[in-house]
Amino acid sequence: DGGITQSPKYLFRKEGQNVTLSCEQNLNHDAMYWYRQDPGQGLRLIYYSQIVNDFQKGDIAEGYSVSREKKESFPLTVTSAQKNPTAFYLCASTIQGANTGELFFGEGSRLTVL
Amino acid sequence: GDSVTQMEGPVTLSEEAFLTINCTYTATGYPSLFWYVQYPGEGLQLLLKATKADDKGSNKGFEATYRKETTSFHLEKGSVQVSDSAVYFCALVRGSQGNLIFGKGTKLSVKP
Numbered sequence: 001d002g003g004i005t006q007s008p009k010y011l012f013r014k015e016g017q018n019v020t021l022s023c024e025q026n027l028n029h030d031a032m033y034w035y036r037q038d039p040g041q042g043l044r045l046i047y048y049s050q051i052v053n054d055f056q057k058g059d060i061a062e063g064y065s066v067s068r069e070k071k072e073s074f075p076l077t078v079t080s081a082q083k084n085p086t087a088f089y090l091c092a093s094t095i096q097g098a099n100t101g102e103l104f105f106g107e108g109s110r111l112t113v114l
Numbered sequence: 115g116d117s118v119t120q121m122e123g124p125v126t127l128s129e130e131a132f133l134t135i136n137c138t139y140t141a142t143g144y145p146s147l148f149w150y151v152q153y154p155g156e157g158l159q160l161l162l163k164a165t166k167a168d169d170k171g172s173n174k175g176f177e178a179t180y181r182k183e184t185t186s187f188h189l190e191k192g193s194v195q196v197s198d199s200a201v202y203f204c205a206l207v208r209g210s211q212g213n214l215i216f217g218k219g220t221k222l223s224v225k226p
Contacts, residue, residue, distance in 0.1 A: 004157075031212060042203060042218040043158075058213070090157055094212055101146050101207035101214055105157030 002027045006091050006106035013078075013085070013113050021076045021109045023091035030095060032074035033103065036060060037088040046089075049074055078111060086113045116141040120204050120217035127194055127224050135189040135220045137178075137204035145206040147171075147180055147187040148214070152201045161189075161202070194224045 004025045013019045023032065031050050035043040045058030049068040063082025068074055074093075078085045088110050092103040121136040139147065146165045150158040162171035164180035164187065171178050176191045187204060204217040 006157075033213070035216075040218055042216040043214075044216075045213055048213060092157075101148050101163065101205065101212060102160055103158070103212075103214060105159070107155075107157045 004091055004093055004104055004106035006089075006109050008109060009107070011109060011111045013111060015113055016080045018077055018079050019085075019111065021078070021089055021091075021111070023074045023076065023106060024072055025074075025091075025093045025104075025106075026072060027093055027104060028071075029093035029104070030071065031093060032068070033092040033094075034058075034064075034066065034074070034076045035090045035092065037090055037108070043090065046076065085111055087111060116145070116206060116208050116215050118204050118206055118215055118217040120202075120220050122218075122220070123201075124221040124223060127222070129196055129224055129226050130193045131224075133189070133191040133194045133198075133222070135202055135204075135222070137187045137189065137217060139185050139187065139204075139206050141185075141206055141208075144182060145208065147178070148205040148207070149176070149178055149187070149189050150203045150205060150216075152203065152219070154200070158203065194222070196224045196226055198222060199224045 007022045033048040034046040047066045049055035065077045091106045117140045148163045149161040151161045152158045162173040164171040167182040169180045201219045203219045205214045
């Protein structure tokens with residue numbers, strides 16, 4: 001079945017460590033997104049990518065990095081510079097250029113900093 | 115800048131009650147509007163959308179009408195079920211790159 005797979009589902013990190021969250025899609029979508037979800041704050045855009053080898057910062061990119069070496073994959077690294085990384089992270093994708101707003105989401109990764 | 119404001123939750127209803135979740139927006143022009151739903155422990159799913167003024171989006175018994183006069187997109191359902199318990203997000207699409215701006219979400223709990 002086509003869809004978006006995020007891993008790991010749960011992740012624990014010590015302060016000062018970088019961690020990488022995986023996002024893979026087999027929907028043949030061009031555009032991919034990373035959102036952060038905090039209780040009572042909705043979803044905020046971290047980074048997005050319209051095509052391979054290109055990506056743009058979203059509203060809260062500080063302390064995060066991404067890469068887009070393959071169409072199917074858009075990993076997110078939470079660096080030690082991110083001051084409050086404990087959150088639920090959601091990856092999404094859509095057809096590039098469609099501007100439909102119809103995003104397909106993965107099931108999310110919950111990161112907890114100990 | 116563009117923004118979305120939803121009524122704060124949580125909302126607790128009995129089964130078969132009528133549901134309204136208010137959503138208003140601020141935007142340049144007339145962006146497409148969306149409702150997404152997040153069931154416990156899952157990602158978001160598109161519930162319905164409307165692309166222009168006076169459009170009504172509908173799905174699974176839920177409806178919302180794009181009202182440009184009141185800049186609103188309220189979600190309604192005539193008779194909720196326990197299985198509708200979830201967090202509901204109102205959203206608009208920003209710019210030409212398909213980025214969504216989300217409201218803060220409204221948690222709905224339906225009791226049998």
